[in-house]
Amino acid sequence: ELKVEQNPLFLSMQEGKNYTIYCNYSTTSDRLYWYRQDPGKSLESLFVLLSNGAVKQEGRLMASLDTKARLSTLHITAAVHDLSATYFCAVYRLNTSGSRLTFGEGTQLTVNP
Template sequence: ELKVEQNPLFLSMQEGKNYTIYCNYSTTSDRLYWYRQDPGKSLESLFVLLSNGAVKQEGRLMASLDTKARLSTLHITAAVHDLSATYFCAVDVNNFNKFYFGSGTKLNVKP
């Protein structure tokens, strides 16, 4: 059975701090997505990682993918309150965007 394990589930941090969210998965895949979800909203695509060693950065967020370790990370640099949301990783298992999602990380950045 495919597993996508995301940790931590909850993250409370002060503004200005750095932190990393981890996403481990149990199947062979070289396509991984990160999404943000605000309360009551649909998913917002953050990053699409399509190969081993892929690294993408947007603002205070940086995502990386290690397909050999079956691990992706989402690093937050100098967090700000506006980053408060739930973050999901999603593994594409058939290269046609058939996703298995991680459990999500609810991030709360305290002013």
């Protein structure tokens, strides 16, 4: 069974600081997604990482994927309050039943002024 673990689960940081959220998963996959969820809202797609070594950047967020280590990171640079949200990683698996995303528990990020 695929397990996806994120850490930290809760992150409080000051504006202007940098930090990294980690996503570890237990079985082979070459596709990983990062989503953002604001309170009471649905999930917004941030990044799709499709191969080993993939790196994508959007604004103050950068995501990377190391399929050999089964690890993805979401790096936050010079955080601003607007980044406060819950961030989920999700690992894609294709098996005989079909495909699905297995989600981590989420990292609740609070950026303080």
